[in-house]
Amino acid sequence: MDEIGQGFLKAVEFITSLDPEVMEIVGRSLRISVTSTLLATLICIPISSLIHFHRFPGKRFLISLIQTFFSIPTVAVGLFVFTLFSRAGPLGGTNLLFTPTVMVIGQMILIIPILLGLTISALSGVDKTIVDTARSLGASGFQTAIAVLREARYAVLAAIIMGFGRAISEVGLAIMVGGNIRGFTRVITTAISLETSKGDLELSIALGIILILIALVINLALNRIQHR
Amino acid sequence: MKNKVFRSLAIVIALTSLITGMAGCKTSTAAPLPLQERLRVATTTSLYDTGLWGYLKPMFEEKYGAKLDVMYAGTGIALEYGRRGDVNIITIHSKSREDQFVAEGYGVERVPFAYNYFLIVGPESDPAGIKGMIPEDAFKKLMEIGSFISRGDDSGTHSKEKAIWEKADFDYRTVQKAGEWYIETGRGMGPTLLMASEKQAYTLSDIGTFLSYKGKIELTTIVDKGDILLNVYSAIAINPERHPKANIEMASNLIDFLTSPEIQKLIGGYGVEEYGRQLFIPCAGAEPK
Numbered sequence: 001m002d003e004i005g006q007g008f009l010k011a012v013e014f015i016t017s018l019d020p021e022v023m024e025i026v027g028r029s030l031r032i033s034v035t036s037t038l039l040a041t042l043i044c045i046p047i048s049s050l051i052h053f054h055r056f057p058g059k060r061f062l063i064s065l066i067q068t069f070f071s072i073p074t075v076a077v078g079l080f081v082f083t084l085f086s087r088a089g090p091l092g093g094t095n096l097l098f099t100p101t102v103m104v105i106g107q108m109i110l111i112i113p114i115l116l117g118l119t120i121s122a123l124s125g126v127d128k129t130i131v132d133t134a135r136s137l138g139a140s141g142f143q144t145a146i147a148v149l150r151e152a153r154y155a156v157l158a159a160i161i162m163g164f165g166r167a168i169s170e171v172g173l174a175i176m177v178g179g180n181i182r183g184f185t186r187v188i189t190t191a192i193s194l195e196t197s198k199g200d201l202e203l204s205i206a207l208g209i210i211l212i213l214i215a216l217v218i219n220l221a222l223n224r225i226q227h228r
Numbered sequence: 229m230k231n232k233v234f235r236s237l238a239i240v241i242a243l244t245s246l247i248t249g250m251a252g253c254k255t256s257t258a259a260p261l262p263l264q265e266r267l268r269v270a271t272t273t274s275l276y277d278t279g280l281w282g283y284l285k286p287m288f289e290e291k292y293g294a295k296l297d298v299m300y301a302g303t304g305i306a307l308e309y310g311r312r313g314d315v316n317i318i319t320i321h322s323k324s325r326e327d328q329f330v331a332e333g334y335g336v337e338r339v340p341f342a343y344n345y346f347l348i349v350g351p352e353s354d355p356a357g358i359k360g361m362i363p364e365d366a367f368k369k370l371m372e373i374g375s376f377i378s379r380g381d382d383s384g385t386h387s388k389e390k391a392i393w394e395k396a397d398f399d400y401r402t403v404q405k406a407g408e409w410y411i412e413t414g415r416g417m418g419p420t421l422l423m424a425s426e427k428q429a430y431t432l433s434d435i436g437t438f439l440s441y442k443g444k445i446e447l448t449t450i451v452d453k454g455d456i457l458l459n460v461y462s463a464i465a466i467n468p469e470r471h472p473k474a475n476i477e478m479a480s481n482l483i484d485f486l487t488s489p490e491i492q493k494l495i496g497g498y499g500v501e502e503y504g505r506q507l508f509i510p511c512a513g514a515e516p517k
Binding site for chain 2: 086087088092095097098179180181182184194197198199
């Protein structure tokens, strides 16, 4: 019990004193996950609109397939990305394994299904009359899509935040393709894993608290936007 | 065709993320340097858990103006990274597998740079009564009455453990199935020691990691004598003939660095003040007797 108490006190100290190592790890985590989420968003919004606004055979199946990948194990994505980017793999020549870049790519693969799936359901939740109104006012397909997206913006934002939450909190992928290199690819979750295995709980607890705080701040912000 | 699509996609993604990634970063440590200036070493967990790499890394970086990426991996994983060409150099401790690695053409040369000894550690009360035995006899006794935590991760320590079981006339597969008393953690030396301490069981550990964890665990040295316990650390640069981007020049620099008289002296003195005992005995380039 004592250990936890002391760990907690030390953790608070780490945070309040803006410990350089803690700040660096947190900064890297945020940078990598924000990047992957933004890029995934850029890819997913057009694609989910395409899927939503078109009728084609197998559409339902495609959507269930996307939903299946919501809960794809992070280690499975890690293994896939590792074999892809390992020097013996098809993309080995890119020299990207064990870099932050490949972590971004891995996180994108991980969260794209979530963003796609949730954006599609966000779009389906929009009142059909919006489409009819837009069309009757002479809007093109693209303009209609924009109108619907605007209407669904809060739900889309929630989807993006879900994706970000999954990206920043996963550890399996980050360790496998990032390699947990200190000062280069070590992020909050991999640092927690390593420090705990070293028996240094203070740093782990501090980072754990920060991770929870990040989630809290983001969700509060989302809440505010949604209730405006 | 498919490959091409993949590749161009990956490049686009990579570029975008590099740009966005760098845009928000001010600290110099986080900025990805051009890759040729990074040297990647996969190291056995004991050289990391003892803090030796953390101690040597800045010295090497300053001397050669390169970035050293130290990756925490057991010998088995380190060898696999090496085989795939994902690292430039490995520092590990399992002689027979190192020789094989070099013979197969993956590594340039095996260069021993330090050694120490393995220990069988366990609870103070020594419930199996193996204190003072030679390792082989101790293992025989553990087979009858004992509880043992194994690395189980194909690491150098795990290889050594298997070698002791075999020298004690057990087939390792029967040991693995011998019962609930035999636990494989599949993790590094540090976590395995922590688990052995939690469960008050025996385990095989290198002396360095054991000493650096001493304040955190309730285990004591039970067996520390026996030729089989010798533990030699070597560095092997990845063969550039197999992997053209192996950055052999910087890897050779690292080997020169590790075997230089100045660094050998620092390795020999590392941890003495903190643990009251030598963790590593330097042996620049030569096999210890």
